[in-house]
Amino acid sequence: MVVTNVLIYLIAKKCVDSRAAFIAAFLYSIYPAPILLSSVLTNQHISLMFFMLSIYFYFVSHCRYRITLSGLFLFFGNLMRPEAMVIIASFLVFTVIIITGKPKREIVKNIVSGTSLLFTIFILLSVLASVLLKVTGAAPDGISNNCPEWKFVVGLDTATNGTYSEKNAHIISIKDSDLRLHEARKAITASLKECKSIYSFFWNKLKAMWENLENTSWSLPHIQKNRIVWSNITYEKVINNILYFDKAVYILLHISIVAACVILWLKPAAPDNVPLFLTILILVNYIVYLLIEIQTRYRYFIMPAFCMLASTAFEPAIKSLEKKAHRPRLSDKITKKAVRLRFPQ
Secondary structure, three states: OHHHHHHHHHHHOOOOOHHHHHHHHHHHHHOHHHHHHOOOOOOHHHHHHHHHHHHHHHHHOOOHHHHHHHHHHHHHHHHHOOOHHHHHHHHHHHHHHHHHOOOOHHHHHHHHHHHHHHHHHHHHHHHHHHHHHHHHOOOOOOOOOOOOHHHHHHHOOOOOOOOOOOOOHHHOOOOOHHHHHHHHHHHHHHHHHHOOOHHHHHHHHHHHHHOOOOOOOOOOOOOOOOOEEEOOEEHHHHHHHHHHHHHHHHHHHHHHHHHHHHHHHHOOOOOOOHHHHHHHHHHHHHHHHHHOOOOHHHHHHOHHHHHHHHHHHHHHHHHHHHHHHHOOOHHHHHHHHHHHHHOOO
16 A cells, blocks of 8 residues: 555656645545445455556556566556556557547557557466466466456346345356346346336446445444543544545545646646546546446545646646745835835946
C-alpha cells in the first residue's frame, strides 16, 4: 500500500508539478477506504501495487526494457486478481485515440509498438504460467476463470441491483461449460425481462456502486459498536465520523476530476498524455461495473486513478493561490505611491 501511494506521486508528476502530485498522494494517504481495508487479507492490495507499477513503467519511457517491465507487472497483478482486462481495454482505447489525433509518424510508431509489446508480454506470460500450473498439478485448469459468466449473472440481476445473492448459485456447480453458459443466459434474460426500466436499473446500480458509504463489515466486524470510547462517544459514532470523512474526500475527488476533464478538454493532448489515459481508465471501469457484480470495496482498484487525475485540477488552483499571495495589496500600493510623492528621487 505504501508503494502504491509512492507510485501515485510518481505517475501524477508526469502530469503536473511536484506540489500538485504531492497533494494527490497525500489525499490518498488519508483516504479512509483503503486504510479500513489494510487489515483485511485481500488480494486487492498486492494486485493494485503491480497494476500501478505497470502503468508507471508504460509512461515513464517508451523503451523496450521498460515496456517489458510494464507487461511483466501487468501479468503479476492479474495473477493476483484478474482485473487486468480493464487496464488492457484502457490502453487499447488510449492508443486508438492518440493515433486518430494524427500525431507525428514517430509518435504513432512508439505508441503502437509499445502497446503491442505490452500485450505480447502479458499474453505470453499468462499462457506460460497457465501451462506450468497445469503441468505441476497446482491448478489443473490453469489460471483461467472457470465460470466467467457468474459475474454477469449477479451483475445483471435486476432484483438485487447487481449486488451478490445466492439466487442463481446453482449455476456455478454445473460442470458442463455449454450447459452452464445456457443456464447463465437463461437467468440473465429472465432477470432483464422482469425489469420495468433498464435505464432505472443501471442508474440504481451506479448509485449503489459509487454513492454508498464504505462497507466496514470486512475490517470491523469485531468492534462492539455500543461500547464507550470516551465520555459519551461510542465506537459506532467514531466509525460513522470516519465514513463521513471518507465521503468528503470522495466527493472532493469527484469534483476535482470533473474540473480536470474540463481542463483537459481545453488543453491540447500531449503524445504521452497520462491524464487522458487516466480518464479512459475511469470511464472503462464505470462501464465494466454496469455489467458485472458490484460492491463498494471494488472501488479500491480505481481510486488511485481518481487521485492522479484530480492532480490536474490541483495544479492551476495552486498557481492561482500563489498569484494572489504575491499580488500587492491596495494599501501597499497607496503607501508606496505616497512615499514616492513625499521623497521624490
